[in-house]
Amino acid sequence: MTVSVSHPLRPAFSPLDLQSRPLIWRLAAIVLGSAVLALSSYIEVPMVPVPITMQTFAVTMIGALYGWRFGAMTVITWLAEGAAGMPVLAGGAAGALHFIGPTGGYLFAFPLAAALTGWLPERGWNGNHPMLAFLSMTLGNLACLAVGGAWLAAMIGAEKAVMLGVAPFLIGAALKSALGAALLRLLARDSKRLAG
Secondary structure: OOOOOOOOOOOOOOOOOHHHOOHHHHHHHHHHHHHHHHHHHOOEEOOOOOOEEOHHHHHHHHHHHHOHHHHHHHHHHHHHHHHOOOOOOHHHOOOHHHHOOOOHHHHHHHHHHHHHHHHOHHHOOOOOOHHHHHHHHHHHHHHHHHHHHHHHHHHHOHHHHHHHHOHHHHHHHHHHHHHHHHHHHHHHHHHHHHHO
16 A cells, blocks of 8 residues: 655645746746735725725735745745835835834734635645635635734724724625635636646
């Protein structure tokens, strides 16, 4: 009887398979991913104290497509760019002050969300199983809201934080999760078609 054991450092599933690519491909993917995150930051609906953007959609998609290691590294690269003064945060904002203000918790949650939505697909929560992909995306979005809301609560109180920093984003989180799961499903179908 032969038992198949996957390599412990190699995920069972990663759509872009960055782990097996040359270093230059990996670096290019991280640069491209951070650019996509920057672009997603400019798609926003102004709200107080935290704007609605497409950042969480981009973060969860990068996690799902890159895998947890490269997804988290890409998001950390983007955050470092923002902290260094590059206009890549929400609405073109930049600077380290955003990491200690009302949006700080959400920013710090993004690498966690990317890692989570990269780790779960490696265990089957991917485009081959759309409902699980949706749940993975939802958990990533909820992780952002939970950490961001807790940070905000320390600044303005729990009730206000939930009213201003969590509740208004729940419908958007569900819609972004559904869109992400649908895109992952399409990618899974395309990869099967190409493989067949």
